[in-house]
Amino acid sequence: MAKLTIVAKTVAKTDSVESVKSEMLKLIAPTREEEGCIEYFLHQDNEDPTILIFYETWENYACFERHMSTQHFKNYVNTVGSMIKEKVVYKMTRVG
Amino acid sequence: MAKLTIVAKTVAKTDSVESVKSEMLKLIAPTREEEGCIEYFLHQDNEDPTILIFYETWENYACFERHMSTQHFKNYVNTVGSMIKEKVVYKMTRVG
Numbered sequence: 001m002a003k004l005t006i007v008a009k010t011v012a013k014t015d016s017v018e019s020v021k022s023e024m025l026k027l028i029a030p031t032r033e034e035e036g037c038i039e040y041f042l043h044q045d046n047e048d049p050t051i052l053i054f055y056e057t058w059e060n061y062a063c064f065e066r067h068m069s070t071q072h073f074k075n076y077v078n079t080v081g082s083m084i085k086e087k088v089v090y091k092m093t094r095v096g
Numbered sequence: 097m098a099k100l101t102i103v104a105k106t107v108a109k110t111d112s113v114e115s116v117k118s119e120m121l122k123l124i125a126p127t128r129e130e131e132g133c134i135e136y137f138l139h140q141d142n143e144d145p146t147i148l149i150f151y152e153t154w155e156n157y158a159c160f161e162r163h164m165s166t167q168h169f170k171n172y173v174n175t176v177g178s179m180i181k182e183k184v185v186y187k188m189t190r191v192g
Contacts, residue, residue, distance in 0.1 A: 004142075005139050005151075007103065007139070007149055007151070009103075009186075021191070024192070025191070025192045028192050041190055041192070042190070042191050042192040043101050043103070043186075043188035043189060043190050043191060044188060044189055044191050045186050045187065045188050046100075046187045046188060046189055047187060051186060051188075053103055053186060053188060055101075055103070055151055090105075090139075090141050090147060090149060091141065091142045091143060092139035092140060092141050092142060092147075092149060093139060093140055093142055094137055094138070094139050095117070095121070095138050095139060095140050096120070096121045096124050096137070096138040
């Protein structure tokens, strides 16, 4: 079965960029420990620092769903909820 | 100096998805041969196949600029120009 690639784009509110970024950074270590987490990288846009993108590779969809039910992910969602202007998550397959 | 990450999102016109995708696939081999090209992966959205995302890692910005002046990239741009509804390119730095 093909692996799952997640491209998750978040636009932080202008006055909350550093807070959102630091909460995202806290997610990295525990997430990389999760079963089925192959890649989990955070990027910040060079021209607009409010734009942050996670690039993730998961063994399969079930692993990604389990990730979203972990305590560290739930803590993250609760903490940054009011600091985010926009969020879009692309669930993708690597085709080349 | 930090490497450059490119997240390039393209939305193909509904009737041109396969054509755009095949032109993108043609780009991969010659691009991976380019100096400073570290990663170059193409992804297609599982829910909306018109959405295609390149995830790229370049040694530096100059290598990426050189990529955009290659014949294979120019051929790609000329070929798919009329088949694309939307395109956005995020120039980013990996922060975690």
